[in-house]
Amino acid sequence: MPPNLHNTHVKLLAFDLLSLTQTPNPHSSSSDTISFSRRGSPLSRVEILGTVTFRDSKPGKFLKFSIDDGTGCVPCILWLNHLTSTYFSRRRPQDVRLIAHVASDFASLIKIGAVARIRGRVTGYRGSVQITVSDVLIERDPNVETLHWLDCMRLAGKCYDPLPHRK
Amino acid sequence: MAGIQSGTPVTLAELRPESPLFKEGASLRVTGKIQEYSVETAIATVVDGDSKLKIDTQHLRDLSFRTGSIFQFIGELLIHPDNEAVLQARVGRNVDGIDLNLYHQSLQLLRQFQADHIRA
Numbered sequence: 001m002p003p004n005l006h007n008t009h010v011k012l013l014a015f016d017l018l019s020l021t022q023t024p025n026p027h028s029s030s031s032d033t034i035s036f037s038r039r040g041s042p043l044s045r046v047e048i049l050g051t052v053t054f055r056d057s058k059p060g061k062f063l064k065f066s067i068d069d070g071t072g073c074v075p076c077i078l079w080l081n082h083l084t085s086t087y088f089s090r091r092r093p094q095d096v097r098l099i100a101h102v103a104s105d106f107a108s109l110i111k112i113g114a115v116a117r118i119r120g121r122v123t124g125y126r127g128s129v130q131i132t133v134s135d136v137l138i139e140r141d142p143n144v145e146t147l148h149w150l151d152c153m154r155l156a157g158k159c160y161d162p163l164p165h166r167k
Numbered sequence: 168m169a170g171i172q173s174g175t176p177v178t179l180a181e182l183r184p185e186s187p188l189f190k191e192g193a194s195l196r197v198t199g200k201i202q203e204y205s206v207e208t209a210i211a212t213v214v215d216g217d218s219k220l221k222i223d224t225q226h227l228r229d230l231s232f233r234t235g236s237i238f239q240f241i242g243e244l245l246i247h248p249d250n251e252a253v254l255q256a257r258v259g260r261n262v263d264g265i266d267l268n269l270y271h272q273s274l275q276l277l278r279q280f281q282a283d284h285i286r287a
Contacts (some may be wrong), residue, residue, distance in 0.1 A: 014173065017280060053241060053258050068241060068258075070176040070196055071281060091220045113227075113260045142237075142262035146273045152278045 003160060005043040009119050011121060012046050012162065013152045018129055020122065034124040048129060049117045049148040052110055058162030060084065063107045066116055069145065075130040075149065076118055078107055078145075106136040107121055108167075115139045174241035174258075176274055179218035184250050193244045197221060197222075198262065198270065204232040211255070213238060215267070221253045232258055237262050 005016030012152035015037070023034040036043055057063045063078040082088050082100035091099075110116065152167075177188050188195065189191050197220060199213030200269035207224040211232050226231065231236070242256035 013277075014280075016284065051172075051241065051258060051260070066171050068171075068173045068196075071173065072276065073173045091178050113230075113258050117191070131234050143267040143269065146266070146270050149273050153276060156280070156284075 003041050005038070005041050007045070008043070009045045009047040010038070010043050011148070011155050014050065014067070014069045014074045014147065015049060016071075016152070016156070017046060017048060017074055017122070018072050020129055021131070022124055022127075036122045036124075036129070041160065044118065044121060046122055047117065047119045048131065049145060050074070050115065052112055052114045052116055052143070054111055055112060056137050057107065061109060065110050065114060071149065074118075075128065076120070076133050077123075077125075077127070077130060078103060078110070078133040078136070080104060080107060100111060103155065106133065109138050111134050115145060117144075135141075172243075176277075177206060178271060178274070179215040179220050182218070182220060182244075182252060189244070189246070189248045189252065191244065192243070195244055195254060196227075196239065196241045198237065198265070198267070200237050200240045201232050201234050203234065211238070212223070213240075221251070222259075223253050223255045226257055227259045230241070237265055239265075269275070 020036045043142045050067040054066040117137040120131040120133040123132045176196040200216040201213045204211040212224045240256040240257040272273035
């Protein structure tokens with residue numbers, strides 16, 4: 001039976017994340033019209049880590065950036081439109097202002113060459129996988145990318161893969 | 168964003184003309200110690216053991232290339248007619264304190280993991 005990864009931030013290498021299986025999900029809400037799975041295990045949230053190699057900012061709207069972990073480049077989007085989007089109109093204004101403030105702080109951390117740990121939801125955009133960012137942490141340890149590689153390989157082998165790799 | 172290529176991690180020793188990684192325009196990630204740096208040309212030379220590579224840093228900002236520091240660069244390989252390679256860096260960072268032995272061993276494991284994953 002495939003492991004249940006649905007409510008976990010699954011640590012994945014970029015090449016693994018970018019090869020997730022996408023399945024149209026016509027019965028869900030508009031923001032989740034595609035569901036994602038890895039080797040038969042559905043997942044919705046991921047954690048990646050790598051070097052910021054691209055950023056494109058539309059202030060008050062969004063920040064697009066990419067994370068290169070040496071196995072691939074993951075497109076990420078950080079929404080910055082909380083104060084104008086109708087999506088948040090039913091939330092308490094003070095909560096929305098706080099969310100907007102946090103998102104703005106995250107955006108200021110994303111600089112070319114920085115190493116960032118990113119958490120978020122897996123979403124689809126024009127047929128490709130991307131991450132809708134919910135958390136950003138800048139890493140200073142020069143060994144952190146190496147340790148992330150090892151972590152992802154260990155978790156894939158021991159936790160995520162329903163069957164061991166056959167050689 | 169779709170046009171941004173991932174920099175494949177390579178060791179400087181692997182960047183020999185006979186290597187499949189040694190090709191014009193290849194997006195690579197290299198790590199090495201700054202041996203020399205010219206402010207006039209913005210060319211840095213990085214070394215790892217007996218291997219060395221020139222890095223064109225003209226597109227990088229806010230970095231100080233101190234001799235003896237270890238840097239990691241992501242960029243595209245340019246190969247001159249005499250087979251001399253220069254990495255046109257688009258990203259660079261100081262990684263002083265990196266455990267290069269762990270890095271090199273982990274890189275071998277990573278390649279094996281990717282190969283197994285693709286075969287599975």
